[in-house]
Amino acid sequence: MESQAQAAPPDAGISAPVAEAAIPWPKQDLTPLATLEGPAIQAAHAALEEALKRFPKESAGKCAFSAQALEVVIGQEAGWYFARVNRRVDRCPGFGPGVTGLETDWFELYAISPEGEITRYPYQP
Known part of the structure; x- marks a missing residue:
């Protein structure tokens, strides 16, 4: 039986391939920013999408x-x-730590139920 190579289906949200040499792959263990359970990541993503x-x-x-x-x-x-x-406009090009005239203390709070339903805290920043 011949084996046929099949192209992997394109992943949603994955950008076009980058030249292999351009990717700075870690040479040692990956240094984590955080380690989260899958449901926590889904909750964070849902809150981010609601804020956007x-x-x-x-x-x-x-x-x-x-x-x-x-x-x-x-x-x-x-x-x-x-x-x-939290809003962090200081991460945008052209904005430094001394940002003035913008809402830098802006935040929104969301509750995500065990069933995945999301509710915004009733506060208008």
């Missing part, structure tokens, strides 16, 4: 209104995940 939906549509494509300018803090209590999305 709330930005003005006319600001789409601007760094200060993108995932690049956000961070998610995730916690768990009584089987529920809680995700706080």
Whole structure:
């Protein structure tokens, strides 16, 4: 029986291939930013997506209104995940630590039920 090589199906969300030489693969063990359980990652992603939906549509494509300018803090209590999305415009090019005139203390808080339902804390930042 002949073996036939099949192309792997394209992965959703994966960009076009990068030249192998351009990828700085780790030479030793990977240094983790964090180690999270799958459900915690899903909760953080859901909160990030909800926060991004709330930005003005006319600001789409601007760094200060993108995932690049956000961070998610995730916690768990009584089987529920809680995700706080912080705005970090200082991560955008052209913005430094002394950013003025922008909302740098902005955050949103979300509760994610054990069933995966997400609810925004009733506070308007």
